Amino acid sequence: MRTLIKNIKELVQVERQPKLRVCGKDMAQMETIKNAYLIIEDDKFAAFGPMSELKEQNADTVIDATGRMVLPSFCDSHTHLVYAGSREIEYIDKIRGLSYEEIAKRGGGILNSAKRVQEASEEQLYEDAMKRLEQMISFGTGAVEIKSGYGMTTEAEMKMLRVIRRLKETSPLTIKATLLGAHGIPMEYRGRQEAFVDLVINEMIPQAAAEGLADYIDVFTDQGFFTVEDTDRMLDAGAKYGLRAKIHANELAYSGGIQCAVRHNALSCDHLEYTGDAEIEALLGSETMPTVLPGAAFFLNMVHAPVRKMMDAGLPVAMASDCNPGSSPSCNMQLILSFACVNYRMLPEEAINATTINSGYAMGVSDMLGSIAVGKKANFYITTPIPTYEYLPYAYGENKVSRTFLNGKEV
C-alpha cells in the first residue's frame, strides 16, 4: 500500500538524521520543507522532499494537500487516561481556595477517583478510555503513555493495567503502560505508609510483571505523598523486574524527586514546578527527560517550571497533557502547544520539539515516532488550511487537525 501526499504547503518536523531527543539551543531548530511531497509505504514513511524533485509515482492513494501542512503526530508521554467519572464538583473547592494537598487530605482528589475505579467494571473503564483515545486522535495525538494509579488496591491496579493492555490491542495508537501503584496513600494506610509501600513492592510490582502488564513504573514522589526513601525502595523493586522509572517529581515542593529520578536512570521525571539550580545540575548529562505538564499547572493555577532556564542550561524539555480527572481534564495536545508558548515563552519550534520528539523519548518511542523520517512509523496529521506553522500554538482552542493517519492508515 503506497500513499502519496503532494503539494504540502509545509512538511514540518522532518529529520534526515534522526535523533532520539533534542537538547538546549537545538530545541529552537526544526527542519521543514515548503511545497513538499511525502510518500508512505504500508505503515512507514518511505520518502519526502520538495515537489520539484518528485518523480512519477505509482501510488494506491494520492492526496492533494494544497494549502495544508503535514506534521508528525504528538506523543503524549504522561496521561492518567483510564478513570471513572469526573471531578468538576471538587474543582469548585479549588476555586474557593482549597489547595490540591488540602483536598487530598480530606479524602478527595486521587482517593475520590480511586473509589470510583474500584467500583467500575473493566468493560466500563475500557469503553470510557476508548472514547478519550478517539478524542485524542482527533486532536492529533499518535502515541500515548497511560498510567494506572487510581486502583489503590492490587486488584484494582491490575484491573486498570488490563484495561490498558486491551487498549493497546485494539487502538491504532502506540500505547505504553505504566504501573503507578504509589499515587496516593489509602485512608487505611495513613500513619503507616511503609506498609503500603510494602504492598506495592510485594504484590503490585510482581503481579504486573508476571502478567507483562507494565512497561514502566511511576511513583508520586512529592511533599505529602511518597518520600524519596519510599521511592528508592519501589524503583529498586521495579528495576528487578525490568521496569524503568518515569516518576512524578517536584510538583509541590523541592522534594528531592528529580535527583532521585536521575539516580535511578529514570526515562523521565515529570511536573517539575520546583526546579532550581541543584535539580538542573542533577539532570545535566543524565538520560532522564525533564517533562513539564502545562495543563496541570494551568488548571491548578500553579507556578510554572523554569523551562527557559532549563533549556539555557542545555537540558532537553518534553511536554505532555497529564490528562486526568483531577488536575488536567483535557487530552488536547494542541492546547499544550499554546500553553508552552504563552506560559513558558517557548518558541513554536521549541514547543513542537517538546511535544513530538522529546515527549516520544520520554515514553521510549522516539526511535520510531516523533518526527517525519524515512523508516519511522507513519503517524501524522494533515492540518486545516493554515497560513504558517506558527499559527498552530497561536490560534489556541481551534482544532487545526483535519485528517489523521496512524500506522500509515487514515483513521
Ligand code: NIG
Ligand atoms: O499528574 N500529581 C499527581 N497525579 C496527577 C493528578 C491526579 C489526580 O488529581 O487525580 C497529576 O497531576
Ligand code: FE
Ligand atoms: Fe500525572
